[in-house]
Amino acid sequence: MSRIETVFGRLAQSGRKALIPFITAGDPDPEFTVPMLHAMVDAGADILELGVPFSDPMADGPVIQRASERALAHRVSLRQVLRMVAEFRRGDDTTPIVLMGYLNPIECMGYGAFAEAAKEAGVDGVLTVDLPPEEAEDEMLPLLYGAGIDPVFLLAPTSTPERIEKADRLGRGYLYYVSLKGVTGAGHLDIEEVTRKVAGIQALAELPVGVGFGVKDPETAARMAGLADAVVVGSALVRKIEEHAGDACRAREEITALLAAMRRAMDEEVTLA
Amino acid sequence: MATAPEQLENYRYPDERGHFGRYGGIFVAETLMYPLEELDQAYRTYLQDPAFLDELDRDLKDYVGRPSPLYYAERWSRELGGAQIWLKREDLNHTGAHKVNNTIGQALLARRMGKKRVIAETGAGQHGVATATVAARLGLECVVYMGEVDVERQKLNVYRMSLLGAEVRPVSSGSKTLKDALNEALRDWVTHVDDTFYIIGTVAGPHPYPAMVRDFQSVIGREAKQQILEQAGRLPDALVACVGGGSNAIGLFYPFLEHEQVALYGVEAAGLGIETGKHSAPLCAGRPGVLHGNRTYLMEDDDGQIIETHSISAGLDYPGVGPEHAWLKDSGRAQYVNITDDEALEAFHSLTRIEGIMPALESSHALAYAMQLAPRMDRDQIMIVNVSGRGDKDIHTVAEREGLKL
């Protein structure tokens, strides 16, 4: 069983939901990342999403765009991100890591070489924002399956039932529901709409469903935990890094405090329900 | 007499999902899959719809001023001493370039789809102006994304767009140029998919854009073919066009693709010289990769990050190129060559002085290659060069090069 499956299995038994924080690797500098990953696990994270910086992050809002720019100012490459994962693995052999990024750095490295290196480093899943299932099917997916890496696909408010079924069939680990029409960090999350859509996806899909884009505070995290299997939080954390870019300790404290508050709120929500 | 885009006999690209061989495709976030599907449906429907095609033809004739002339540059040909050079005069179109052929088509499509708002990306501002122009005429709200660096370089076009009622939004992310404007336009589109139509300015982006923009621009080649048959009595031996994203080039080439005897030359910007790294020539010096929704040749570093480009002509300053050109390159049907800033300037002056036609700096790249190619061809051979736009917008750049301040 993959690390991701193990996590969802364990959570299902206790009735809790997965908390999945996202940060961009190498933001604000390469030294910050691995200690931050460990600290997020201590604060209650179940799965970690690690952003691979890219020069043209077309699905991201300004907060994560700037995170990419800060990381690229240190020339953080896909290979270096894999080294960070390997370093993290030396201290933590159970928490899954999902790389989230764009296709071109992977394409540039070569799909086969990437799948091998990612497996070697201890990567559990890969979410390639601009690689929909149709384009992944022939080349990328067999290589990822072969390396035991879970391809994670996005679903959107506009995804048709056919596309939901396809992502569920070809994806592994979990499905990531983008809860709004927009980019990461946008502010207009409509809870009723999300509730309806997530229920619709769950009716069609076997994989667990995570909700992300627009989760900013413990209250929203709790609401999402009430309806989905996992809650992804990104821009709200990355914003803390930006606000305290000169003070790594402070940034780390703020992030772990927010995550811990989300963890508490999510756990309360499901025990109340 | 509506003209549907040609179906070529032995060239059927792209496939259903937008692939030209291994290039093209749809590489976007899930949020954009539905709007692209919706666009593809509408585009397929309306390109078979006689009422839509009539409306398009009428606008191309009465609003744009088509057909654009095919002009035999007799004096210039004699001067260069070789092939007869014919110029396809896209510079005479309303708004001064080929860009409007496409914006008219897409804006009419937007209206049929019930979209009230159009957005566009622009580098030099030519596509932005062409979009703002048709938006004004159709009464559509218009937002144009433009990199901060380009807003600074192209003040005149920024003002022109605002006169036309468009809102120009400066983009401050990444390298603050055309590629970042395209990213920002895509972000706007996912956020406002319900009421917004994204008018892409070249044959790039995810399917169906490369095919759709090609079909709208292929009016250039369709006319040129008819005109050369009427005026010279036979098909040309060579076609030459500059390649930024590649829309004016594919527009000219497409109707000639199945005539194997017609040689096709796409001219990229070599900037300060390919060897300096400061250029915009992905087909000549780049590698295949994925950017802006399609697989094509790109300018990237060893980590797969997109790198900055350079050209004296802002309209060629783009790190990617339309996927169909990538396919035509690999298949050997077209050849891609490059021309430096200095060579382009020389051609600009040459055509201006000898024919009294002042070409855009983008088009000057095609003309510069024609200057090299013509003397190697026979006097009874025929070459058509696409003058994709006029040079008025570039006069400041040219003057600056000469050390003048206007």
Ligand SMILES: Cc1ncc(COP(=O)(O)O)c(C=O)c1O
């Ligand atoms: C006059 C002119 N020619 C050519 C281009 C390059 O675009 P494309 O390669 O799509 O024709 C531009 C772009 O702005 C332009 O303004």
